[in-house]
Amino acid sequence: MNKPTSLPKNHSSEADAKSTNVDRRSLHRLYDSHEGKVSDKWSIYLNEYGRIFSKYRNRPVRVLEIGIQNGGSLEIWGKYFPRAKVIIGCDINQNCGQLTFRKKKISVVVGDANTDEVEKRIIGRSDAFDIIIDDGSHRSSDIVRSFARYFSHLADGGTFVIEDLHTSYWKDFEGGIYDPLSSMSFFKRLLDLINHEHWGLDRSRTEALAAFADGYGVAFDEHSLASIHSVEFLNSLCVVTKRPSQENILGRRHISGKIAAVEQNMLHLEGTALSAVGQAENPWSLKSTTMEEEIVRNRELIERQAEAIETLTRDLAGSQAQVQAGAYALQMANADLQATGKQLKKANTDLQAMGTELEKTNAALVARSEDIAALKHEIELIRGSRMWRYGSFVRMLTSLSSKATLFSGRTVSLHALHEAQLNSHRLTLTGNRYLAKIWSALSQSRLKTADKRSQDRSIAQDSKATMGIYLDVDFYRNNYADLAHMSDEHLRDHFVKHGAQEGRLGARISLREHFLAEVKSNRSILEIGPFCNPQVTGEHVRYFDVLDSQQLVARAEQIGYPIKAVPQIHYTSAEGDLSAVSDTFAAAISCHCIEHQPDLIRHLQQVANVLDDGGKYYVIVPDKRYCFDHFIPESTIADILDAHFSKRGTHRLASVIEHRALTVHNDCVRHWQGDHGIPLQSSEIVNRVRTAIGEYEQADGGYVDVHAWQFTPEGFLRDIQALYELGYSPLRPSRVHATPRNRNEFTAILSR
Numbered sequence: 001m002n003k004p005t006s007l008p009k010n011h012s013s014e015a016d017a018k019s020t021n022v023d024r025r026s027l028h029r030l031y032d033s034h035e036g037k038v039s040d041k042w043s044i045y046l047n048e049y050g051r052i053f054s055k056y057r058n059r060p061v062r063v064l065e066i067g068i069q070n071g072g073s074l075e076i077w078g079k080y081f082p083r084a085k086v087i088i089g090c091d092i093n094q095n096c097g098q099l100t101f102r103k104k105k106i107s108v109v110v111g112d113a114n115t116d117e118v119e120k121r122i123i124g125r126s127d128a129f130d131i132i133i134d135d136g137s138h139r140s141s142d143i144v145r146s147f148a149r150y151f152s153h154l155a156d157g158g159t160f161v162i163e164d165l166h167t168s169y170w171k172d173f174e175g176g177i178y179d180p181l182s183s184m185s186f187f188k189r190l191l192d193l194i195n196h197e198h199w200g201l202d203r204s205r206t207e208a209l210a211a212f213a214d215g216y217g218v219a220f221d222e223h224s225l226a227s228i229h230s231v232e233f234l235n236s237l238c239v240v241t242k243r244p245s246q247e248n249i250l251g252r253r254h255i256s257g258k259i260a261a262v263e264q265n266m267l268h269l270e271g272t273a274l275s276a277v278g279q280a281e282n283p284w285s286l287k288s289t290t291m292e293e294e295i296v297r298n299r300e301l302i303e304r305q306a307e308a309i310e311t312l313t314r315d316l317a318g319s320q321a322q323v324q325a326g327a328y329a330l331q332m333a334n335a336d337l338q339a340t341g342k343q344l345k346k347a348n349t350d351l352q353a354m355g356t357e358l359e360k361t362n363a364a365l366v367a368r369s370e371d372i373a374a375l376k377h378e379i380e381l382i383r384g385s386r387m388w389r390y391g392s393f394v395r396m397l398t399s400l401s402s403k404a405t406l407f408s409g410r411t412v413s414l415h416a417l418h419e420a421q422l423n424s425h426r427l428t429l430t431g432n433r434y435l436a437k438i439w440s441a442l443s444q445s446r447l448k449t450a451d452k453r454s455q456d457r458s459i460a461q462d463s464k465a466t467m468g469i470y471l472d473v474d475f476y477r478n479n480y481a482d483l484a485h486m487s488d489e490h491l492r493d494h495f496v497k498h499g500a501q502e503g504r505l506g507a508r509i510s511l512r513e514h515f516l517a518e519v520k521s522n523r524s525i526l527e528i529g530p531f532c533n534p535q536v537t538g539e540h541v542r543y544f545d546v547l548d549s550q551q552l553v554a555r556a557e558q559i560g561y562p563i564k565a566v567p568q569i570h571y572t573s574a575e576g577d578l579s580a581v582s583d584t585f586a587a588a589i590s591c592h593c594i595e596h597q598p599d600l601i602r603h604l605q606q607v608a609n610v611l612d613d614g615g616k617y618y619v620i621v622p623d624k625r626y627c628f629d630h631f632i633p634e635s636t637i638a639d640i641l642d643a644h645f646s647k648r649g650t651h652r653l654a655s656v657i658e659h660r661a662l663t664v665h666n667d668c669v670r671h672w673q674g675d676h677g678i679p680l681q682s683s684e685i686v687n688r689v690r691t692a693i694g695e696y697e698q699a700d701g702g703y704v705d706v707h708a709w710q711f712t713p714e715g716f717l718r719d720i721q722a723l724y725e726l727g728y729s730p731l732r733p734s735r736v737h738a739t740p741r742n743r744n745e746f747t748a749i750l751s752r
């Protein structure tokens, strides 16, 4: 771009200068008397413009005003500069395109002054200007950009005025008193550019404006910046004048006068130039960044750090949550480990006890074998003796052998015992001490059976003393080291008050595995409801179920249970009617079955019918406190009798709702630890109750398989005992065992 041409020298400048005061008044007067288009200027501007612009008044001045609004200022500049060559106004507002002016030299360019296209149109009308007034948007970015774009079009000797700089202190105009990139910060920095030669550094003016160049995307021209002659600040106003760069340097020293009484050296300084002291060692000069850049960079750094801190804080919170979850999981795992450890310890103790018992049984077996061998030997002796000849003795021996079979059964009569004793006596009298010995052995065996029964009775008495729950005092003492020192009475008291609640084993048989071992020892067994997991197996076991074998296999497959163990079902009744069972048994067993019986009394009566006299019904029953039934109230004798009296064949709606909607988790270890889960939220209850009602209605009076009864060992014992005493159940509770710790079921034996 060509260097803007400056105005021709003003020959009447002296006269102009003298008339400054007049000019000032006249600009005011012009504004005050103006009746054309509206203009908007502050009082101080009008006062100062008289001083600043008076030198251009009678010259062919070229004026550019950015931001003209109603165009009034252009009309007044037209009057104030009567010899003006061009007065161009530029405004972004399209309406300014409608403005017309009587004076031909006044024209308007509509558009954004800070675009190449508008700049081109302006420069197309005048390649340079003597006066440029920025009265545009007053935003810092626009002001800096306009200066960067149009200062190069200012002619030497020209004046660039920026109005309304008070906006530089306002946020809405991209400013603030300490904003490093505000328009005021920019013009303040220009003061340093005027003094560039004194910096003592090898640093250009454009470098000093790098932050503004970067911040506003503009480029500054070193040559143009070197032509800044003065920067003057007034209230809200900045006036930048331009002169050729050689006129902006400090120049030579002028010493005038001849008497240097105080500092004589001064005389030698005449005509010298100031050479800047190098500031390469000055840390304040050496800074590679300008103050503005530094502030901007620091602000960006702080923002980035704040973001990093926020991310780290979030990460930390996440890690803390993970650590907490991990700690909780560890705690749970520890609790499980402890529980498993205790179980293992108990299992070891049980194993030891079993080992001891096995040893005892073995020893007894050996002793028995020896007895039998001795008896055999004696029989051999008899056979070889003269006595053998006594035919009556041979017949007697035959008769005795058939009676011996009777003794091995469970229906030995008192008469048989009496007969045996009598025979023993008779044989002794007859001198046959061998046969007498056999009789005596058989009598002993019978007496042992009688002893066992009396022992059962004493256990029943023990049961009463321990609130009815079975306690094997010796086992209890031996199984728990902390109880080893206690008397029997003390132990019973301990079991009732603490042991049962703590889940300590009151007897070895409390555990399902030992319980089942006893069940298996029965001569003949009926298992009720084995499904795909029979509790006892063998030749002597028969099975009853509501489904036959094929149906059970199909059902197991349907719900994903293994089918391998589904047994051959011998008796079936879809209604669970045990009258379908045609035989009688020494024992019956059901596992998690009786709580499903709609009419419990009828069930007990039917079980009694399929048992031999003295037969036993072994039951494994869920303890409502340690299974999903936890929050459902315990059943009462009234509930059981009510079901019987109403001949209940299917479950009540209440049971369906309880089972489907009011149950919780089924983790017995958690229940033993006191963690019973969270009862349902009301919204969940509504959905689950609705589903339960739907299921009940869909069954249309048919069977829905749910729990009808919720028992604890104590409640079960109490209710079964009451039913027996009331005559509703032929089965009396002979043993009810406490629920072992970390199990959800208890075992019981009912006798016919």
Ligand SMILES: C[S@@+](CC[C@H](N)C(=O)[O-])C[C@H]1O[C@@H](n2cnc3c(N)ncnc32)[C@H](O)[C@@H]1O
Pocket: 038, 039, 040, 041, 065, 066, 067, 068, 069, 070, 071, 072, 073, 090, 091, 092, 093, 111, 112, 113, 114, 135, 136, 137, 138, 142
């Ligand atoms: C304060 S007014 C001008 C007043 C006028 N100079 C006077 O003395 O009466 C500001 C004007 O600047 C205009 N303007 C704002 N941004 C502009 C831009 N980037 N280029 C040109 N004009 C702009 C506005 O449309 C508005 O009319």
